[in-house]
Amino acid sequence: xNKATIYDVAAVAKxxxxxxxxxxxxxxxxxxxxxxxxxxxxxxxxxxxNAFAKGLASSKSTQVAVIVSDLARASVAEMVKGIxxxxxxxxxxxxxxxxxSDEKYEExxxxxxxxxxxxxxxxxxxITDHQYKLIKDLETRYQxxxxxxxxxxxxxxxxxxxxxxxxxxxxxxxxxxVQEGRKHIALLTTQKRYPVSELKEKxxxxxxxxxxxxPEVCYTSGNLDSNQKDLSDFVKSHEIDGVIGVxxxxxISCMNILKNLGRKIPxxxxxxxxxxxxxxxxxxxxxxxxxxxxxxxxxxxxxxxxAEMMGETQEQKxxxxxxxxxxxxxxTR
Amino acid sequence: xNKATIYDVAAVAKxxxxxxxxxxxxxxxxxxxxxxxxxxxxxxxxxxxNAFAKGLASSKSTQVAVIVSDLARASVAEMVKGIxxxxxxxxxxxxxxxxxSDEKYEExxxxxxxxxxxxxxxxxxxITDHQYKLIKDLETRYQxxxxxxxxxxxxxxxxxxxxxxxxxxxxxxxxxxVQEGRKHIALLTTQKRYPVSELKEKxxxxxxxxxxxxPEVCYTSGNLDSNQKDLSDFVKSHEIDGVIGVxxxxxISCMNILKNLGRKIPxxxxxxxxxxxxxxxxxxxxxxxxxxxxxxxxxxxxxxxxAEMMGETQEQKxxxxxxxxxxxxxxTR
DNA sequence: CTGAAAGCGCTTACAG
DNA sequence: CTGAAAGCGCTTACAG
Numbered sequence: 154x155n156k157a158t159i160y161d162v163a164a165v166a167k168x169x170x171x172x173x174x175x176x177x178x179x180x181x182x183x184x185x186x187x188x189x190x191x192x193x194x195x196x197x198x199x200x201x202x203n204a205f206a207k208g209l210a211s212s213k214s215t216q217v218a219v220i221v222s223d224l225a226r227a228s229v230a231e232m233v234k235g236i237x238x239x240x241x242x243x244x245x246x247x248x249x250x251x252x253x254s255d256e257k258y259e260e261x262x263x264x265x266x267x268x269x270x271x272x273x274x275x276x277x278x279x280i281t282d283h284q285y286k287l288i289k290d291l292e293t294r295y296q297x298x299x300x301x302x303x304x305x306x307x308x309x310x311x312x313x314x315x316x317x318x319x320x321x322x323x324x325x326x327x328x329x330x331v332q333e334g335r336k337h338i339a340l341l342t343t344q345k346r347y348p349v350s351e352l353k354e355k356x357x358x359x360x361x362x363x364x365x366x367x368p369e370v371c372y373t374s375g376n377l378d379s380n381q382k383d384l385s386d387f388v389k390s391h392e393i394d395g396v397i398g399v400x401x402x403x404x405i406s407c408m409n410i411l412k413n414l415g416r417k418i419p420x421x422x423x424x425x426x427x428x429x430x431x432x433x434x435x436x437x438x439x440x441x442x443x444x445x446x447x448x449x450x451x452x453x454x455x456x457x458x459x460a461e462m463m464g465e466t467q468e469q470k471x472x473x474x475x476x477x478x479x480x481x482x483x484x485t486r
Numbered sequence: 487x488n489k490a491t492i493y494d495v496a497a498v499a500k501x502x503x504x505x506x507x508x509x510x511x512x513x514x515x516x517x518x519x520x521x522x523x524x525x526x527x528x529x530x531x532x533x534x535x536n537a538f539a540k541g542l543a544s545s546k547s548t549q550v551a552v553i554v555s556d557l558a559r560a561s562v563a564e565m566v567k568g569i570x571x572x573x574x575x576x577x578x579x580x581x582x583x584x585x586x587s588d589e590k591y592e593e594x595x596x597x598x599x600x601x602x603x604x605x606x607x608x609x610x611x612x613i614t615d616h617q618y619k620l621i622k623d624l625e626t627r628y629q630x631x632x633x634x635x636x637x638x639x640x641x642x643x644x645x646x647x648x649x650x651x652x653x654x655x656x657x658x659x660x661x662x663x664v665q666e667g668r669k670h671i672a673l674l675t676t677q678k679r680y681p682v683s684e685l686k687e688k689x690x691x692x693x694x695x696x697x698x699x700x701p702e703v704c705y706t707s708g709n710l711d712s713n714q715k716d717l718s719d720f721v722k723s724h725e726i727d728g729v730i731g732v733x734x735x736x737x738i739s740c741m742n743i744l745k746n747l748g749r750k751i752p753x754x755x756x757x758x759x760x761x762x763x764x765x766x767x768x769x770x771x772x773x774x775x776x777x778x779x780x781x782x783x784x785x786x787x788x789x790x791x792x793a794e795m796m797g798e799t800q801e802q803k804x805x806x807x808x809x810x811x812x813x814x815x816x817x818t819r
Numbered sequence: 820c821t822g823a824a825a826g827c828g829c830t831t832a833c834a835g
Numbered sequence: 836c837t838g839a840a841a842g843c844g845c846t847t848a849c850a851g
Contacts, residue, residue: 156599156628158828169838174830184836204600205547206828208538209843219582224570225781230563237557237584246597249552249582251570264579266489267537295489377767405768412770432768434710435738437745448558491844502822507846517820539844542827 157198166194218270235451278347298461302454315454323356335395339369401426424484438483490531499527551603568784611680631794635787648787656689668728672702734759757817771816
């Protein structure tokens with residue numbers, strides 16, 4: 154069975170195809186009786202607009218590209234979920250692109266252009282200068298709006314982005330430990346230099362300096378296995394009483410090691426994670442953490458992008474920062 | 487700056503647009519010198535094919551729809567990652583659809599047809615009869631290949647699907663507990679009747695019966711908070727020495743409750759999860775579980791779909807079952 | 820091996 | 836409020 158086209162509907166409804174198009178897309182431009190007739194016929198025939206013909210004729214795709222690094226990471230998936238639900242509400246579909254290495258990046262961009270996406274959401278934690286140039290080029294040459302999601306690119310303050318104030322969060326969580334009386338507070342961060350991790354570190358360092366303490370930073374991989382050794386070496390060679398992990402999972406890995414060494418949590422050492430994933434509730438003791446409104450970051454980013462695509466200029470150019478909060482559970486006192 | 491079209495390339499290369507099209511898509515049909523010239527010009531002008539025009543003219547979209555229920559679930563995200571990477575390799579883009587309630591389902595399908603997707607991957611854990619009818623209709627009426635990913639629809643054995651043998655896995659994990667000497671083995675499953683959970687339960691019941699034991703099934707929600715009460719009530723009212731959770735997170739929740747009640751793991755109670763998520767490594771004791779090759783399930787499903795889209799009929803119609811394995815860690819002896 | 824031409828299914832000024 | 840017609844940027848038989 155072949156799909157009904159706009160002409161089929163026009164023929165049965167005894168109007169021109171132009172009228173069918175109007176009745177479907179700009180109903181107010183059509184006399185009510187005509188409109189009702191057209192709509193009825195369209196329904197009877199099971200008419201579904203061909204998105205390609207529509208896109209070709211109107212040069213609107215109603216598709217947005219979502220570029221992700223590692224979808225398997227809990228926070229990334231949650232953000233995409235937020236994006237997806239808002240997109241559906243606004244009538245946009247989402248084209249998912251696993252982000253590629255620098256070499257394959259051009260190919261990705263070719264795809265974006267081929268599909269004539271109406272907008273781009275960029276979730277990669279890290280954005281290299283090379284990638285920035287390419288993607289910025291897209292924005293300026295083809296006028297495709299772009300919003301960074303939960304990441305920032307500091308060299309261009311005008312780039313739209315949605316995140317939380319990670320520097321401030323890093324400062325606050327360190328301060329919270331200081332106020333518990335902790336003197337030797339370590340930051341566990343990733344070897345790979347994600348912009349958001351760097352901001353957390355900046356806030357940590359600012360607080361450490363402010364309170365006259367000694368900074369202790371451990372760089373570990375995100376990998377659960379190699380973490381073990383890095384963290385274990387670090388913990389044995391440093392006398393610490395407070396720990397901040399840039400991810401919940403890193404904080405928990407460290408907690409497990411500390412417990413093995415006989416340290417009591419939180420009596421001997423207080424621990425904070427970052428993100429408030431489900432891990433925090435499943436581990437024992439339950440993990441204190443910074444609540445990052447991940448879903449909302451995704452949803453908000455999609456809303457901002459929608460506004461941009463509609464040609465509404467933002468009141469607020471540049472970074473949009475959502476609220477975070479400190480959640481105290483059993484790993485702090 | 488406007489995009490270069492195939493005509494721009496043709497004009498500069500001094501050939502017809504048909505030749506440009508051929509040089510790009512069927513290079514073997516074009517004389518090498520002509521081809522090289524065209525390719526060179528295309529590159530110079532930064533020509534990118536317009537996917538809409540292409541799709542309209544050829545009625546191929548090179549897009550596949552991926553329908554997901556809850557992307558925030560670790561296993562779902564991991565599968566989509568597998569799908570995405572294979573899709574990229576084969577030159578397909580993925581259109582992500584958060585699956586909707588039965589009422590909004592028609593809308594979703596309208597979108598699928600509008601975008602003329604070349605294939606559909608269905609990741610929803612549950613597929614209702616109503617949804618099955620609609621989606622099957624799509625396959626027969628519009629000839630859009632469909633593959634179920636990590637789910638099954640038992641009423642139609644011919645439907646292509648990729649999963650593991652959950653019934654067998656349920657049987658084996660129960661048997662493993664029996665062989666440890668456990669006599670009172672409980673299954674913790676979800677209230678919502680996912681097909682895969684039902685298969686696990688079936689396998690569990692078969693083993694329980696085979697070994698002449700008494701079945702004990704607890705139905706709980708997937709929600710971490712309400713789990714607490716359900717599991718706690720269950721554990722207090724049943725004398726158990728073995729536990730199987732249909733998800734790692736449920737198994738861990740139960741373990742935490744048992745530990746609170748003073749039961750020793752694994753001395754008093756052995757525990758198995760299902761899936762082998764990262765949770766299993768972060769909790770203490772580390773969780774024994776069934777390893778489900780989630781990423782591979784996604785990747786394989788995309789490969790099967792590709793074959794279908796190419797018109798290659800499968801050697802193997804119906805269900806494709808990947809290998810699973812039992813991983814023993816610290817929660818079993 | 821290459822070109823002229825029709826067609827894919829829409830949208831949208833332009834008339835009326 | 837409605838229709839005729841051109842155009843969006845490709846592909847693909849059909850000739851040659």
